[in-house]
Amino acid sequence: MTITSPLPSVDVLRRNNVAVSGVPDARPIVFAHGFGCSQEMWRAVAPRFESDHRVVLFDAVGAGHSDLASYDPVKYDSLHGYAADVLELLEALELRDVVFVGHSVAAMVGVLAATRDPSRFGALVLVGPSPRYLADAEADYEGGFEQADIEGMLDALDANYMGWSEAMAPMIMGNGERPELALELTESFCSVDPEIARHFARVTFLSDNRRDLSAVSTPTLVLQCSDDVIAPTNVGRYVHQQVSGSRFVELSATGHCPNLSAPDELTGEIRAFLR
Amino acid sequence: MTLYSTPFGSEKDHTDHTDGTFETLFEDAPCGYITTTPDGIITRANRTLARWTGLDQRALVGIAFVDLLTPSTQLFYETRYAVVLNLAGEVREVTLAVQCADDTELPIIVNAVTFAGPDGQPGGIRTAIFDATERQDYERQLLAARRAAEASADRVRVLQDASSAFGIVTSAQELAEALVESVGPALLASSAAVLLSGGPEPLEMVTDDETIRELLGSGIRDLAEQAIGSGEVVTVSSLAQAAAVMPGLDEAMHAQRLASLSIAPLRTDERTAGAIVCAFGRDRTFDDDTREILAALSRQAGQVLRRVRLQEELEHRALHDQLTGLANRKLLQERLDAAIATATRSERPVSVVFVDLDGFKAINDNLGHRVGDEVLVEVAERLRRVARAGDPVARYGGDEFVIVCEGADETAGEVIAERIREEVGRPLDSIPPRYAVAASIGVVAWKPAGAQLPSADLLLRLADEAMYVAKRGGRDRVSVTRF
Numbered sequence: 001m002t003i004t005s006p007l008p009s010v011d012v013l014r015r016n017n018v019a020v021s022g023v024p025d026a027r028p029i030v031f032a033h034g035f036g037c038s039q040e041m042w043r044a045v046a047p048r049f050e051s052d053h054r055v056v057l058f059d060a061v062g063a064g065h066s067d068l069a070s071y072d073p074v075k076y077d078s079l080h081g082y083a084a085d086v087l088e089l090l091e092a093l094e095l096r097d098v099v100f101v102g103h104s105v106a107a108m109v110g111v112l113a114a115t116r117d118p119s120r121f122g123a124l125v126l127v128g129p130s131p132r133y134l135a136d137a138e139a140d141y142e143g144g145f146e147q148a149d150i151e152g153m154l155d156a157l158d159a160n161y162m163g164w165s166e167a168m169a170p171m172i173m174g175n176g177e178r179p180e181l182a183l184e185l186t187e188s189f190c191s192v193d194p195e196i197a198r199h200f201a202r203v204t205f206l207s208d209n210r211r212d213l214s215a216v217s218t219p220t221l222v223l224q225c226s227d228d229v230i231a232p233t234n235v236g237r238y239v240h241q242q243v244s245g246s247r248f249v250e251l252s253a254t255g256h257c258p259n260l261s262a263p264d265e266l267t268g269e270i271r272a273f274l275r
Numbered sequence: 276m277t278l279y280s281t282p283f284g285s286e287k288d289h290t291d292h293t294d295g296t297f298e299t300l301f302e303d304a305p306c307g308y309i310t311t312t313p314d315g316i317i318t319r320a321n322r323t324l325a326r327w328t329g330l331d332q333r334a335l336v337g338i339a340f341v342d343l344l345t346p347s348t349q350l351f352y353e354t355r356y357a358v359v360l361n362l363a364g365e366v367r368e369v370t371l372a373v374q375c376a377d378d379t380e381l382p383i384i385v386n387a388v389t390f391a392g393p394d395g396q397p398g399g400i401r402t403a404i405f406d407a408t409e410r411q412d413y414e415r416q417l418l419a420a421r422r423a424a425e426a427s428a429d430r431v432r433v434l435q436d437a438s439s440a441f442g443i444v445t446s447a448q449e450l451a452e453a454l455v456e457s458v459g460p461a462l463l464a465s466s467a468a469v470l471l472s473g474g475p476e477p478l479e480m481v482t483d484d485e486t487i488r489e490l491l492g493s494g495i496r497d498l499a500e501q502a503i504g505s506g507e508v509v510t511v512s513s514l515a516q517a518a519a520v521m522p523g524l525d526e527a528m529h530a531q532r533l534a535s536l537s538i539a540p541l542r543t544d545e546r547t548a549g550a551i552v553c554a555f556g557r558d559r560t561f562d563d564d565t566r567e568i569l570a571a572l573s574r575q576a577g578q579v580l581r582r583v584r585l586q587e588e589l590e591h592r593a594l595h596d597q598l599t600g601l602a603n604r605k606l607l608q609e610r611l612d613a614a615i616a617t618a619t620r621s622e623r624p625v626s627v628v629f630v631d632l633d634g635f636k637a638i639n640d641n642l643g644h645r646v647g648d649e650v651l652v653e654v655a656e657r658l659r660r661v662a663r664a665g666d667p668v669a670r671y672g673g674d675e676f677v678i679v680c681e682g683a684d685e686t687a688g689e690v691i692a693e694r695i696r697e698e699v700g701r702p703l704d705s706i707p708p709r710y711a712v713a714a715s716i717g718v719v720a721w722k723p724a725g726a727q728l729p730s731a732d733l734l735l736r737l738a739d740e741a742m743y744v745a746k747r748g749g750r751d752r753v754s755v756t757r758f
Contacts, residue, residue, distance in 0.1 A: 037359075041358065043362075074460060074465060080532050080556045136515075139515070145346055145350070151347075152345065153348070155418065156348050156371070156372075159418065160369055207558065208557070229346075254315075255353065260358060260362070261361070
């Protein structure tokens with residue numbers, strides 16, 4: 001299947017605020033961030049690959065310094081929209097044999113992109129992946145969350161964004177009419193557009209991509225944290241079982257973000273897999 | 276002065292003059308207070324937090340802060356809070372909720388800062404926790420009100436846009452396209468299409484969408500018929516549900532990168548049926564708001580569809596013979612004018628075939644007008660069948676018919692006329708065998724040459740004259756003339 005790019009490559013790079021560093025002709029490694037943050041998520045990991053890789057970082061549309069005007073709610077109502085962007089990005093940079101490192105929901109975006117066009121991928125590294133966050137009693141699947149939890153999460157999002165955008169912003173900016181400007185100030189880290197974050201949360205936490213795992217033909221590493229409430233160990237094992245030939249490694253790092261809490265260990269495991 | 280320079284608890288006198296020791300300042304502060312490792316494992320927790328949560332103060336030490344939270348706010352904590360805290364070194368006024376020992380939820384607002392250890396490495400996190408029960412109630416109400424207002428504003432906007440788009444359509448086709456344009460964005464559907472049928476025919480997809488076209492045979496058409504039959508919106512929320520509803524539909528959908536569907540019937544009348552199909556790239560629960568928008572749009576579209584169908588029917592009636600359904604004189608005139616213009620441009624011939632029935636008057640006089648009408652209907656059916664596809668067949672008068680054959684010279688015109696003569700001459704079902712009809716047929720073949728352009732009237736008159744030649748020659752025959 002050919003994916004036709006609707007945008008000239010320079011626009012794709014601007015749209016996703018793509019940053020390329022490292023060794024130009026070396027094997028490309030692409031780091032993809034998950035829900036709630038931006039490419040800053042990788043700031044402790046990505047530089048460690050610059051000596052022997054072509055390192056590519058990007059912001060999903062709606063996050064970081066991506067082009068918010070490119071946000072099309074229809075396109076991004078499923079992870080397929082984000083996967084299409086990844087493929088366009090790889091095409092724009094003419095990357096082959098790509099090591100795709102996806103954290104959290106970006107792990108599933110990588111799975112969708114790599115099953116749609118495997119030709120550009122050399123390795124998939126799935127950090128804290130979950131193909132479905134909701135439990136599915138009928139299929140005996142323990143995702144970790146119930147529908148009500150997800151709705152509550154959206155409430156929490158709203159409550160918190162309300163705090164930022166409507167209460168805090170005018171105070172800081174002294175300008176009640178342009179809260180979006182203030183948002184950038186208050187959120188100098190991992191800036192996200194509140195409306196888009198809300199939609200992205202829905203898409204992230206209400207998607208079910210279990211069926212897509214078995215179609216993965218790219219060599220895959222599943223990295224599982226200890227005590228990860230978002231993507232519990234049984235879910236990581238499920239991903240490992242469904243992706244045939246995948247390698248499963250349990251990190252001693254705890255929580256959901258080893259890219260922040262244990263960059264050494266994470267880097268070591270990725271390198272060990274690529275060796 | 277002394278108070279601040281003295282280590283707490285060491286001089287009893289001082290503590291007696293204050294609210295208590297620094298220890299009690301920590302333990303009984305009007306907020307929960309914890310310190311954790313950089314990974315969020317609690318190293319100290321004050322009494323206030325233990326009291327609020329009903330958890331044992333000592334048991335709090337050693338567990339992860341995130342484990343105290345409700346599942347909903349755990350999602351927020353891990354994907355957003357912990358990340359920003361790590362990167363920025365602090366978070367302020369974040370709304371979370373703690374799961375208390377008695378299973379109630381305590382809404383909290385949290386400020387946290389990270390601090391460095393003696394070696395300069397991350398030392399841990401200090402977190403102050405405030406009871407936000409009242410504020411949360413207020414915020415919930417605010418949120419609920421805002422969402423309701425947004426939802427209703429969205430609905431109004433969608434329906435207004437649709438209504439202005441529907442207002443200017445002049446055909447069922449245009450309506451279907453306008454409906455797809457409105458529904459897709461309103462529901463965030465990755466694909467949408469309209470299926471229509473006029474009466475007993477099967478539903479046909481009238482708008483363009485390759486994804487849904489691929490799925491028509493996998494059960495979408497059946498589900499649409501089900502929706503039309505019941506008058507209710509049919510939804511498929513997930514692939515598992517798709518498999519349960521229609522075996523194989525799940526796989527067909529997955530192959531098209533779809534996970535859910537909604538199919539709403541268009542409310543019209545007995546003669547028209549239709550449905551709007553929306554497809555989505557992820558699991559969807561179809562809440563009341565969504566169903567309402569869908570129902571309102573399909574109701575509106577149904578009304579407009581009735582109007583345009585009526586309009587189309589009136590237009591059809593104005594240009595067609597009521598009895599036989601063939602083109603009438605007015606439409607014949609238009610088609611013939613168009614054929615002459617085309618022929619002039621392309622320099623290709625046109626033949627006009629004029630058919631008059633022999634023996635029809637006797638049938639009408641002896642068997643009555645009703646049988647006469649049946650004969651005309653049967654003959655019309657045969658003419659339609661035997662005419663080349665696309666050639667207009669018209670009822671010109673009582674038992675006179677005209678067929679316009681573009682691109683046909685006199686030889687081709689004669690072949691077509693002969694075929695018609697044979698077909699009309701075969702015994703008819705509607706009359707007893709002793710009655711029979713035949714056809715006297717005149718053909719005029721015109722080949723454009725020079726500047727001389729015939730009018731439609733002239734060609735019809737010449738074809739009529741040729742028909743009279745056939746009639747005078749003994750009926751049941753063909754006469755050809757050139758112009």
